[in-house]
Amino acid sequence: MAPAVQVIVCVKQIPDPSGAGRLDPETFCLVREGVEVVLDPGDEVGVEVALQLAEAAGGEVTVVSMGPEQGMDAIRKALAMGAHRAVLVSDPRLRGSDALATARVLAAAIAPLGADLVVAGTESTDGYTGTVPAAIAELLDLPALTFAKAVAVEAGTVRIHRQTEVGHDVVEAPLPAVVTVTGGATQPRYPSLRGIMAARSKPVDRPSLESLGLDPATVGLAAAADRVVAVAPAPERAAGTIVTDDGSAAARIVDFLAELKVI
Amino acid sequence: MGAIWVYAERTAAGVAPVTLELLTHVRSLGQPVEAVVLHPDGASITDALGAHGAARVHLGTDPLFADRLAQPAADALAALVCEHRPDLLVFGATYDARDVCARVGARTGAAVVANGTGLRRDGDAILVDSSIFGLTLQVTTRVGGPTPCVLIRPRSFVAEAGPARAPEILPVVVAIPPEHQRVRRVESVTAVETGPKLEEAPVVVSGGRGLQDPANFRLLDRIAELLHGAVGASRAVVDAGWVPYARQVGQTGKTVKPTVYIACGISGAMQHTVGMKGARHIVAINKDPDAPIFRLADLGVVGDTLTVLPAVIEELERRVG
Numbered sequence: 111m112a113p114a115v116q117v118i119v120c121v122k123q124i125p126d127p128s129g130a131g132r133l134d135p136e137t138f139c140l141v142r143e144g145v146e147v148v149l150d151p152g153d154e155v156g157v158e159v160a161l162q163l164a165e166a167a168g169g170e171v172t173v174v175s176m177g178p179e180q181g182m183d184a185i186r187k188a189l190a191m192g193a194h195r196a197v198l199v200s201d202p203r204l205r206g207s208d209a210l211a212t213a214r215v216l217a218a219a220i221a222p223l224g225a226d227l228v229v230a231g232t233e234s235t236d237g238y239t240g241t242v243p244a245a246i247a248e249l250l251d252l253p254a255l256t257f258a259k260a261v262a263v264e265a266g267t268v269r270i271h272r273q274t275e276v277g278h279d280v281v282e283a284p285l286p287a288v289v290t291v292t293g294g295a296t297q298p299r300y301p302s303l304r305g306i307m308a309a310r311s312k313p314v315d316r317p318s319l320e321s322l323g324l325d326p327a328t329v330g331l332a333a334a335a336d337r338v339v340a341v342a343p344a345p346e347r348a349a350g351t352i353v354t355d356d357g358s359a360a361a362r363i364v365d366f367l368a369e370l371k372v373i
Numbered sequence: 374m375g376a377i378w379v380y381a382e383r384t385a386a387g388v389a390p391v392t393l394e395l396l397t398h399v400r401s402l403g404q405p406v407e408a409v410v411l412h413p414d415g416a417s418i419t420d421a422l423g424a425h426g427a428a429r430v431h432l433g434t435d436p437l438f439a440d441r442l443a444q445p446a447a448d449a450l451a452a453l454v455c456e457h458r459p460d461l462l463v464f465g466a467t468y469d470a471r472d473v474c475a476r477v478g479a480r481t482g483a484a485v486v487a488n489g490t491g492l493r494r495d496g497d498a499i500l501v502d503s504s505i506f507g508l509t510l511q512v513t514t515r516v517g518g519p520t521p522c523v524l525i526r527p528r529s530f531v532a533e534a535g536p537a538r539a540p541e542i543l544p545v546v547v548a549i550p551p552e553h554q555r556v557r558r559v560e561s562v563t564a565v566e567t568g569p570k571l572e573e574a575p576v577v578v579s580g581g582r583g584l585q586d587p588a589n590f591r592l593l594d595r596i597a598e599l600l601h602g603a604v605g606a607s608r609a610v611v612d613a614g615w616v617p618y619a620r621q622v623g624q625t626g627k628t629v630k631p632t633v634y635i636a637c638g639i640s641g642a643m644q645h646t647v648g649m650k651g652a653r654h655i656v657a658i659n660k661d662p663d664a665p666i667f668r669l670a671d672l673g674v675v676g677d678t679l680t681v682l683p684a685v686i687e688e689l690e691r692r693v694g
Contacts, residue, residue, distance in 0.1 A: 244475035294612035335518030355676025360684030
């Protein structure tokens with residue numbers, strides 16, 4: 111029998127996307143205090159893809175995350191969906207980490223796990239940077255298959271449909287590999303009550319930076335080479351006219367289009 | 374003063390528009406401009422790169438650059454950066470370049486600024502403008518460290534050719550190890566498109582979840598036909614499989630700047646608005662009066678798209694039919 115496939119899924123806790131995000135006016139770091147945090151909806155898709163791949167191959171799923179203690183809620187949700195165990199790297203020295211520092215931490219946490227597949231969302235729903243998964247792949251010297259809207263693993267090869275400007279490409283690579291998934295890859299399952307109960311007793315490893323072999327000088331705000339120098343409200347578009355449809359809205363729209371000479 | 378480098382992309386259709394936009398803008402910053410192009414047919418675009426401002430072009434034509442994704446290009450680019458140490462490396466925020474940029478940054482230890490919409494100098498400093506949190510905040514970042522990398526969203530600048538000139542060509546020779554050749558593109562599928570291209574159409578009619586059913590996109594098709602426009606979509610409905618990915622407007626889709634953008638049943642999440650906020654005029658139809666899209670709209674209609682759109686079609690047919 112082939113050894114069980116080890117699937118890693120990277121997840122992030124983010125401020126509830128339905129609320130307005132804020133930055134600290136002094137440090138320009140994300141304000142996390144007093145803000146509801148949730149498992150990034152994009153990562154729910156990542157967890158689902160990881161679970162499906164592991165279920166098909168008789169493997170196991172490990173959730174890996176970096177962030178403050180509040181991140182446990184996001185991890186518990188992933189465990190409740192069915193992941194087997196988790197690793198959370200949490201340390202005050204990580205505050206202000208940029209994308210590369212984040213990738214360093216996640217790569218160090220993933221390296222000892224013997225992953226066949228590392229799954230991540232294409233980008234976070236709060237920052238939209240989208241460079242962490244490819245940087246993890248680079249640091250672990252792994253191939254990366256990105257922007258996947260469909261993923262399949264067969265005979266040691268992962269094959270995806272990769273979103274492009276004009277349609278999609280079929281892209282493949284031998285395992286082990288990093289895969290990033292788009293929201294359309296699959297529909298995430300809801301955790302069952304049984305899953306929520308079981309999640310409470312699943313193991314969560316809490317490695318220190320030192321045990322991961324990370325130099326604190328390479329992470330956190332101190333290591334970030336770029337500096338946010340200004341934050342300002344975006345220029346507002348001039349207030350428009352808002353009308354409630356009373357049957358005349360269509361004519362109003364068409365009048366406006368005529369005014370703009372696009373008819 | 375060092376050079377600013379632009380990572381130039383060649384697509385099946387020729388030089389990527391964003392490459393020319395970046396070169397045009399970067400040449401206004403008063404530093405030497407160079408381009409890197411890694412593609413078997415890269416030589417076919419060097420004149421265009423020169424005309425848009427590149428004095429020198431680093432040209433790699435290894436066939437691996439065509440169908441092996443990200444790693445061969447990152448290997449070549451990282452080696453070039455370590456050899457020449459340009460002041461700044463600028464990428465278009467495309468699917469391919471984002472992966473290459475992330476790998477080069479990780480390899481060289483350089484910081485990456487993503488989602489840039491502006492790039493300027495302030496004395497010796499290079500500043501990148503970007504927007505976050507649904508474009509409600511504008512962030513200015515001063516890039517630092519050796520050869521920082523910046524990803525700029527397409528259509529942030531307007532491409533304009535300068536005087537034609539042949540750039541100096543510097544061949545790039547790099548050995549790609551077999552373990553960096555593992556991601557292979559085996560097939561490219563183009564979704565069937567009719568009518569004007571989404572990025573070029575003067576009118577874009579986009580639909581979201583508020584349309585309730587994929588069949589209702591027919592209403593948008595008809596309006597687009599009457600206005601010689603193109604049909605776009607929010608990520609939610611693309612992810613749900615209602616319309617092809619090529620129609621997606623937003624962060625992971627296309628950036629459009631039409632004369633008029635008509636958002637139908639789209640709430641206006643950040644993921645979507647970053648792709649359409651540059652429209653000259655915005656019309657929004659949504660039944661939720663609190664939908665964020667109304668904050669962008671020149672004309673907002675609070676109502677059911679499925680009632681309003683047929684009436685719009687009727688009115689348009691009467692006037693132009």
